[in-house]
Amino acid sequence: MSGRLTQEQIDLRDAVGQLAREQIAPRAAEIDQSGVFPRDVVELFARQDVFALIYPAEYGGLGGTLLTNCLMIEEVSRVCATSGLILAVQALGSLPLLLAGSDEQKQRWFPGLSSGSLLNAFALTEAGAGSDSAGIRTRAVRDGDGWRITGTKRFISQGSEADLVAVVAVTDPEAGRHRDLSIFYVERGTPGFEVARLEHKMGIRGSPTAELVFDDVRVPDANRVGEVGEGFRIAMRTLNRSRPGVAAQAVGIAQGATDVAVAYARERVQFGKPIGEQQMVQAMLADMATRTEAARQLLYEACERIEDGAADAARWAAMCKLFAGDTAMAVTTDAVQVLGGYGYITEYPVERMMRDAKITQLYEGTQQIQRLVIARALLSAQ
Amino acid sequence: MRIVVLLKAVPVVGTEKMTGGWLLDRSAGLESNGNDEYVLEAGLKLVEAHGGELVTLTMGPSPATEAIRKALAMGAARAVQVVDEALAGSDALATGRVLAAALQRMEFDLALAGADTSDGQGGVVGAAVATRLGLPYLSYAAAIEPDPAAGTVRVRRISPTGYDVLEARMPALVAGTQLLGEPRYPSLRGIMQARSKQIATWSLADLGIDPASVGTPATWSAVLTATPPAQRAGATIVRDAPEAAVERIVEFLAARRLI
Secondary structure (H helix, E strand, C coil): CCCCCCHHHHHHHHHHHHHHHHHHHHHHHHHHHHCCCCHHHHHHHHHCCCHHHHCCHHHCCCCCCHHHHHHHHHHHHCCCHHHHHHHHHHHHHHHHHHHHCCHHHHHHHHHHHHHCCCCEEEECCECCECCCHHHCCCEEEEECCEEEEEEEEEEEECCCCCCEEEEEEECCCCCCCCCCEEEEEEECCCCCEEEEEECCCCCCCCCCEEEEEEEEEEEEHHHEECCCCCHHHHHHHHHHHHHHHHHHHHHHHHHHHHHHHHHHHHHCEECCEEHHHCHHHHHHHHHHHHHHHHHHHHHHHHHHHHHCCCCCHHHHHHHHHHHHHHHHHHHHHHHHHHHCHHHHCCCCCHHHHHHHHHHCCCCCCCHHHHHHHHHHHHHHCC | CEEEEECCEEECCCCCCECCCCCECCCCCEEECHHHHHHHHHHHHHHHHHCCEEEEEEECCHHHHHHHHHHHHHCCCEEEEECCHHHCCCCHHHHHHHHHHHHHCCCCCEEEEECCCCCCCCCCHHHHHHHHHCCCEEEEEEEEEEECCCCEEEEEEEECCEEEEEEEECCEEEEECHHHCCCCCCCHHHHHHHCCCCEEEECHHHHCCCHHHCCHHHCCCCCCCCCCCCCCCCCCCCCCCHHHHHHHHHHHHHHCCCC
């Protein structure tokens, strides 16, 4: 038992773990195969106050810490990465509001986000602006007391399900690097805001990944979060707190794959004994468990550092996401190996876990970007 | 509506083990008794429908607190726990006396108890408490329908032919079954609120009960020995995914020409 978790965190984690095992795990294969967004899981999280965790108590939330929310994401992802992602995306889309929202904006949206009656999304990426936010072409132009937004966002997790989308747009092309962006919340149903299409994906198949089109979409200035030109800074601070969420998803996937591989190695008999008694299988299981625990501890440490306002929060966020993502990929690959042919077919969950693991090396900054962030922090340190 | 639920903390089902003295080990790993969770759920629904307060009453050692916290997280307003070293080894008779003495100090319209417990399995403690306090006792309830205005309660009692509808004045004690409906999961808000809810601990002295009248020395019967069931040889447990498991079972039966 980790000494760093409070009894309350342990109780919350165990409660969500039970929900995940009893209510979500039996649905996981079907969610993956159908590719349909699991609204029943959204309702479950809403009913059990799981969404409420990250919001301040004065807006209907539970005032939980980054670490506590990561524990929830980890427990759910252990059985279903798509369902874990629902929690991670709800947090991601809310972070600009949590970090830079006005009291009026929090009053307006947090009760709905906290109760789960509203879902949100975070729209930064574009076809030509993935790792490099300088490629953002979506424009927001002043129009009286509001703004008009035009552009296309791509690879937006839950973009088609969200009631509220945080859109990063260029407000002043002349302002220079890192001062040209602002963030606006666009509500579903606003004229000109359309879902253009959904992607067909390798993993996290129950989570719709949308292309969002904004065609002269008018939003009031009250929907702008933070100052004009502050968008890049808010987006980077957002990623400092959302990358641990991806790391938590990755740790959960790795743990889930380890759970399945260990159970299989106990039961599967070849050459007259369980394969778990073969040293080559034992070595794989030992490495899987060790890597997963190392990723978990790095994640928990990162969460606490970031929560404490560490000056090098970006480095901690990048390190935990990098290590956990690579761990999830390696561990799930080994889990498939332990299960042999059974690991490769859909009757067992590890092939799904392996497909799901891959995304944790890609989104919210590729592993290469994480390394870049870490190295820059190291080299710029005094 | 004031409701008291008699809640027992039992060893986690499947992990029970004995102490040297042929008592069930209650030093760790306790959870709320399954049937008690069903009556707790029914009680919470009644409080939601009629207003009022639900309080749990437990006789059990300190590890029972975890099960009590879960009940508080599910929605109980507060809890009473009777803790006393002298209680270890108490039989159903002594348990009934202690719970009756505690219940007498509480205000309630309905006392609810699970039909039986997964460890003791006597199913008599609820009846014992009702008898000691002179309460109407309604057993094997599949539904509980109080009428606060009339001061009465009706239950559907499972019978060999279906169910009977019984009515009694309140306060009454109702023993319920799983047919009352699935207990809820505690919400995260409930779990966080439970930490600040009160668990009052009462001792035998608080209840005016002589320690010599309860516990192992006062039991009316004694366990002479306890033996686990003999292992059945040759059992094969299939834990594959459902489709693979079905295939293996069909193969097994076909190989023996059973299908």
